[in-house]
Structure formats: C-alpha cells, structure tokens
Amino acid sequence: SPNLSRRACRSREYKLCSKHTEGKRPLYAIGFNFIDARYYDVFATVGGNRVTTYRGLPDGNLAVLQAYIDADDAQSFYTLSWACDLDGTPLLVAAGSNAVIRVINCATEKLFKSFLGHGDSINEIRTQPLKPSLFISASKDESVRLWNVHTGICILIFAGGGGHRNEVLSVDFHPSDIYRIASCGMDNTVKIWSMKEFWPYVEKSFTWTDLPSKFPTKFVQFPLMTSVVHSNYVDCTRWLGDFILSKSVDNEIVLWEPKIKEQGPGEGSIDVLQKYPVPDCDIWFIKFSCDFHFNQLAIGNREGKIYVWEVQASPPVLITRLSSPQCKMPIRQTAVSFDGSTILACGEDGSIYRWDEVEHQAAKN
Template identity: 65%
Template sequence: MSGKKKRDREYKCTNRLQESKRPLYGLAFNLTDARYKNVFASVGINRVTVYKCLPQGEVTVLQAYVDEDKDENFYTVCWSCDDFGCPMLAVSGSHGVIRIIDCSQFRLQKSFTGHGGSVNELRVQPQKPELLLSASKDESVRLWNIKTGVCVLILAGSAAHRNEVLSVDFHPSDMKKILSCGMDSSIKIWSLKDFWRYVEMSFTWDGLRTDFPTKYVQFPLLSAFDVHNNYVDCARWLGDLVLSKSVDNEIVLWKPPKVLGNGHSDGSVDVLQKYAVPECDIWFMKFSMDFHCTTLTIGNREGKIFVFEPQNSPLAITKLGTPQCKSPVRQTATSFDGSTILCCCEDGSIWRWDLSTASSKDE
C-alpha cells in the first residue's frame, strides 16, 4: 500500500431525486450483469424503485414495487439474476421477510421466512448469484439458495454473534469463505468448506423447502474483537484483506491473522491503513466500492461523501458536497467503473455525482 496521495478526481453533482420524506436505507448498482451496469435500485419504507442512469446526469424510473405490507420498512437491496440472465432483486428489512422480485415482470416471485428479527443486509455471491447471504437482528447469518428457495446454512450459536448482525460479504474469489460483523463489536470470518455438500445439494433440491436439511454452523474461523470498540455496521473484503467501519469516523483496512485451527490464530489482526471520515459517528452508514474495488465511497451525517482509492492511499482523493444536501447519507452506490457515485439520505433524497469529462480523460 502506498501512502502517497494521488491527483484529485473531480466529480460534479448532476441530479437530485426526492423519493419521499421518509428515510432511504439501501441503494445498489447492478454489478451482477454488465448489460445493466447503469441500473440501480433504492429501498425505503415498503417501496423498491429501479432507475437507470442516462447521459448528462439524467435519471429515469424504470419500475417501482410497493409491498402489500404497509408496515414494512426495507433496509437493504441487492441484485441477482435467474438461469436465463434476467435481473432479480432481493430486498428485506424490518419484518425479516426476504422478498425476491422478478425484474422482467417486476412482480414478487418468492418470499423467504425464518429470521426472528429484521434483516439488516443482503449480499449475493458474485460467481453464483443464486446464493444469498442475510444478516439479521436475531444474531444469525443465513445462506439461501434463491433458485430453489431453501435455507442452506444458519451461522449462529455459541461462538457466533452475540448481538445484531449488521453486515455480511462473500469473499471475491473463495466461494467457501464469508465475513460478518455486528453490534457485538466483532468481525467474524467463516469457512463453509465442511458444509459445501449442502450448498451443492441446494441447487437441485426439488422437495419442500422445509424438508431441506439446513445445517447450523456455530464456529467461525476467526473472531476479531480488537479492530473496533463499538458497533461494526459495514465490512467488505478487499482481496484477502478486510475493510470495516464502526462509529469512530474512520474505515479500517486490516489483514486477518493466519488461522491455526479450532478458531485459534497466530496473533492479532494487522491494521494496515485507516481512512478518516469526519462526522461519521452514527451507525447504519454503509460504504460501497466499484466492481474492481479501486474506488471506495462513504457518506457522513452532514450529507458529505468521501472518495478513496483504497488500494493506493489512506487519504481521500476528493470530498463531495452541496449546500442542499445536509441529511445523513445512509448508503452510497458506486458504479461499475467508479465514474458515477450515488447516495441515499435520511430525508428520502438520492443524489448523483459524475466524474467530470476532464478528469475521466486524464484517468
């Protein structure tokens, strides 16, 4: 990692959308299918909206789905696709029900139940988009197969999280490794290796969902308690390294210690860099990266967005803001190549920022 700051990139605020006056918690570009890389979805209250980014900062609404449960409050959204390549959305929130939406007809296709509390985050496996992770208030992580609708694994128990799980992520190259983090201040790395035959079985299961032999995974490979001292509300892999964030006005990049077996490691984590994010001291503020993880974006409680190149420098390459955006940024979404940055805010607004023409030519 280099400590040298690269030349600032210039982004311009090109659009503002006002969905409602209620908070928007989730926002995601479709990075699963390059054909739809300019399409993104937002969630708030019981509504899912799909947009497309057009040239010159224009944004158009493609679809909208309103859940029949008027008391639902969606917190998270992620993209998947079916066997024919048609885009699908997974959404969930306060009631803990995971909705799978068919975007070709924009209708509810399936609902998954089982969590005993709200679902705080959903993530799809990049290489096998049928596999879906959910992080819940009930202190568990669940692995689902969207295709067959079965719950494959439940990561919970004596050595698992002891409070709400707030974030999960699949390893980018090792399908059998995931991480999770939560209100117990821990980040856990899990191996699915010993249970992979159940994952394989889930793809061809043709019986009742409830008859599937769902397995409990109680012991993670590693539990890291020494990275943060408070809620850990967002964590992502950066290769074999981990980026994680708490309420301490920073994102931390660290290297997990080597696991020796039985959950024991050869030492504490190795903190490599810290990315300062001023006024980011409230929880449920989630960062995002582009497809190649070269651009990282995170908002703060004053409506500002900080842009980093996590593989190069701990210094922000630029800070984005406008006097009209003063509400806490709950989540950002970074486009496939990092040229467009979106954020959704507590006041129900979505803001679009685009890399200036001059900057893009210099890249």
C-alpha cells in the same frame, strides 16, 4: 490480494448532476447492478415499503424504471442486493423490518419469491459474486443465513456457539474464496466463517426437488476467527482481496489483515494496515461502497458530505469530498458505478443525489 501501492493518485473532480426526491421516508440502501453487464447503468433503492429501480441516463439525470410496493404497509426496507436466477433473469432481493425477504423479478416486475426464516429484522443482504443465485442475510436475530434464490432453500445458518451475541449488521462474501464470508455487528466483532465442510449442502440446494422446508439446513456454529478491531458497533464490512475493510461509529474505516491460525477455530490475530478518516461519521447504520474493481471507496456522513478515498493507495489518498447545500441530512449509503465515474448517495431525506466525474460526457453537458 490487492497490493497497496504507493502510487501517485490523481484527484478526480465530480459535479452534482441531479437530485431526485423519491418520498418522505428515509432511503437506507442504494446499489448498482454489477451482476449483469447489460445493466451496469441500472441501480435500485429501498425506503419505506418500496423498492425502486432506475437507469442513470447519459445526460446526468435519472429515469425511474419500476417500483415495487410491498403488501405490508408497515414494512421498512433496510437493504437490497442484485442477484439472478439460473437462466440469467435479473432479480432484486430486499428485506428489512418485517423479517421477510422479498425477491423481485425485474423482467416481469412481479414478486418472484418470499423467504421466511429469520426471527427479526434484516440489516443486510449480499449476493455471492461467483454464484449470483446464492445470497446471505444478516439479521437482528443474531444469525446470518445462506439462501438459494432459485430453489428457495435456506442452506446454512451461521449462529450458535461461536456466533454473534447481538444484531448482525453487515455481511460479505470473499471475492475469490467461494467458501469464505465475513460478518459483523452490535457485539463489536468481525467474524470470518468458512463453508468448506458444508459445501455439499450448498451443491445439494441446486438440485433439491422436495419442499424447501424439508431441506437439511445446517448450523455453522464456529467461525474461523472472531476479531475485535473496533470498540463499538461494527455496521459495515467488505473484503478487499484477503484484507477486510470495516467501520464502526468512530469516524474512520479500518483496513486490516486477518491472520487465521489453521489449528484452532476462532484463533488468530490481526494486522491493522491503514485507516481512512471520515469526520462526523459517529452514528450507526452508515454503509460505504466501492466501484467494481475496488479502486474508489465512497462513504457519507451525518452532515450530508461524502468522502471518496483511493482505497488501494498507501497511505490512503482522499480523492475528493462531495457536498451540496441541498443535502444536510445523514447519508445512509452510497453507490459507485462500475468504472467509478458516477457516485450516488441516498439518505434520511428520501432523496438520491448523483455526482458525475467532470471528464465524463454527462458532467460536461
């Protein structure tokens, strides 16, 4: 678990290096590839029916690598996640309004697989960092599903008795406990789930040779714990060690500790540890992100400003606030590079903004 340190944090200075306008449709998601060390400078965006990959060049610019255009013109992608096949092939998983999950092979630039199962649009996809051929999806159909990218199997469905009662907006794997996930949504709750008793099915999904539709998909009906930290939609949640960062539409991110009672499922209490204020962040579907080691957290707001917090400092330290006269639209998502030296933002205006730390070479040029 991270120890919230009362350390002196230096403010970091960033400058806007480039702006790239991809198109007219809003960009809802952006993310660096942390799965594969060869591609730490590669990131992807989704907007409308297109998925685009880029390389962040050392001079501060962005180079388009490839673009995948979905066959469904009406598709609006909301989310993406990097993954990889068992042989290490880099994959991009993307989904949105039409409930079909697309898996794109970045080596061949071709569609690798399409996954069907959700009954409505998909709001977020996350990859299991310890087993990057597993991913989870959060849907408007009130469920979370666990998939095996290699075999195309839907292994588990988190829904039912103790499940979400409205759209699931965000989901995340625990960084070290492979059995644990967190999900949150429009029912104002954050739920923590365990896959421990269902793990034999996860293992079986790797060796399954029959049709994926014949796999004995299991329902996980009861979470370990349901917590009401917020009084409105919860649209982004991330683990910070054993703690949880979550945000609603009330202009702040909350860091809290779930205290799960082992005896009764769904029982437990929470300890709120600290809050990170974000002014003008009162619309939903704004997601925050962190660098690989969770030192910095970046979040945009509806005015086009970005707040960068030292996430493990106590009390929290605002490292910097980024803004540009060109950017006045809501920032839907940010991406922080592996080492925190580059911060990307994308949003409603169909543009990507890139800030580089001034001490880094690109920003000096």
